[in-house]
Amino acid sequence: MSPADRIVAAARAWIGTPYRHQASVKGVACDCLGLVRGVWRDCLGPEPEAAPPYGASWAESAAPGTDPLAEAAGRHLVPVPLGDPQPGDVLLFAFRAHLPARHCAIATGAGTMIHAHDGAAVTEVALTRWWVRHRTHAFRFPSFSRTTE
Secondary structure, three states: OOHHHHHHHHHHOOOOOEEOOOOEEOOOEEOHHHHHHHHHHHHHOOOOOOOOOOOOOOOOOOOOOOOHHHHHHHHHOEEOOOOOOOOOOEEEEOOOOOOOOOEEEEEEEOOEEEEOOOOOEOEEEEOOHHHHHHEEEEEEOHHHOOOOO
8 A cells, every 4th residue: 555545544534533623533523633633643653743722713814924734734744736636635725815724634536635624524525626726735744755656
């Protein structure tokens, strides 16, 4: 199994986990960041840093000129081009052009992604035009940063 396949398989193991803000326990509860954190733990081991407290609102703004989710991702994940997400890539989304990224998902291939959102369980969905329009960053897990596997 390739490293990207392991990431996707780990993410799919979270499908059905109920949504709960700031949670990250497979089968019990998680939010979108908790899903990515859990896949990190499942595939790479202990998380490199603890997640700071963060608000539940997608419309919440950060200090001007900052993008805390993208900045944290940049400390531990490898940036990749937005245009063609590969299976296992972490995608970040902002819901308004002037706001920082407030949502994340894991690409699963062929225009699909796995994510958690309020009021639902972790699910695999189509990466529709709406999602593509709101995508701001793409990253790859560090041990999977090479284009050849």
